[in-house]
Amino acid sequence: MRLKKPSGIGGLGQVVVTSREALEDELEKLDTQELAGIGVVLERNLMQLETRSVGQVRVGNLLATYCGTQRLTVDNQGAEVYGGSDLIIVRGDFDELLQLPLGQHVHLAISQARTYHAAAMTCYAGMFASRCNYDIAQGVDEEGRWYSGVLEQSWRIGGASGAEVAALEAFRDDPLLSVVRASTTEIYGEESVPPPDATVYFHGTDDRVGPILKYARLEEYGNT
Incomplete structure (x- = not known):
C-alpha cells in the first residue's frame, strides 16, 4: 500500500x-x-508503473487536448522526483485525441480522464478551468493484476504547462497545424545545460530545492 x-x-x-x-x-x-x-x-501500490498525463488547456478560442507520460529524475538530495513530461497534443477536444493511433492502454487512460473530467464539470456546474490535467497510473500489483485509474486532478499551472504553452503557440501561429509533440524537463544540479532549441523557464538556484533547470521543447508529430 x-x-x-x-x-x-x-x-x-x-x-x-x-x-x-x-x-x-x-x-x-x-x-x-x-x-x-x-x-x-x-x-494500491503498483509496480512496472506508467504514469500518464491527460488533459486540456484553453486560452481564448484555442483548445488543446493531450496525453503523455511522466519521467522521474533524482533531486539534489538523491530522491526520485518528477523530472518532466512527454506529450502528444492535438488541436481540439478528446474526440480528436482519440483519433490518433496511440494504443489500447493510452486510449483507456484518455477515456478514464475524460469520464473524470465530465463528472467534475457536472459536479461544479458553471465552473471554468483554463487548465485541467489528470494523472493516470497503470501498472500491476504484487499478484500481477493490471490496474489503470485516475490518481488526481490538477487545475493549476503544473509541470507540463511549459509544453502546453508551446503547443498553443504553435497552433496559434499555424492554423493548419493539428498535432504536435511537446515536452518539459527538470534537471537538478549545477552542471545542467539546456538544448539549443529549448525554452528555458528557470535556470538557477531555488530556495527550496537548490540548483535546478526547467525547460520546454516542441517537436513535430509524424509528418506534421
Whole structure:
C-alpha cells in the first residue's frame, strides 16, 4: 500500500508500507491537525508503473487536448522526483485525441480522464478551468493484476504547462497545424545545460530545492 500526503508535490511526501504495523507507524508520524484538515491518501501500490498525463488547456478560442507520460529524475538530495513530461497534443477536444493511433492502454487512460473530467464539470456546474490535467497510473500489483485509474486532478499551472504553452503557440501561429509533440524537463544540479532549441523557464538556484533547470521543447508529430 502507498501512503501519500495530499500536500506532497513532485513525488515527495509518500511512502510504501508492507504491513499493518508499518502503516500504523507512518500514521503515528502524521501531524494531528494536518490529518484532521486534509486527511491522507491510501492507494494500491503498483509496480512496472506508467504514469500518464491527460488533459486540456484553453486560452481564448484555442483548445488543446493531450496525453503523455511522466519521467522521474533524482533531486539534489538523491530522491526520485518528477523530472518532466512527454506529450502528444492535438488541436481540439478528446474526440480528436482519440483519433490518433496511440494504443489500447493510452486510449483507456484518455477515456478514464475524460469520464473524470465530465463528472467534475457536472459536479461544479458553471465552473471554468483554463487548465485541467489528470494523472493516470497503470501498472500491476504484487499478484500481477493490471490496474489503470485516475490518481488526481490538477487545475493549476503544473509541470507540463511549459509544453502546453508551446503547443498553443504553435497552433496559434499555424492554423493548419493539428498535432504536435511537446515536452518539459527538470534537471537538478549545477552542471545542467539546456538544448539549443529549448525554452528555458528557470535556470538557477531555488530556495527550496537548490540548483535546478526547467525547460520546454516542441517537436513535430509524424509528418506534421
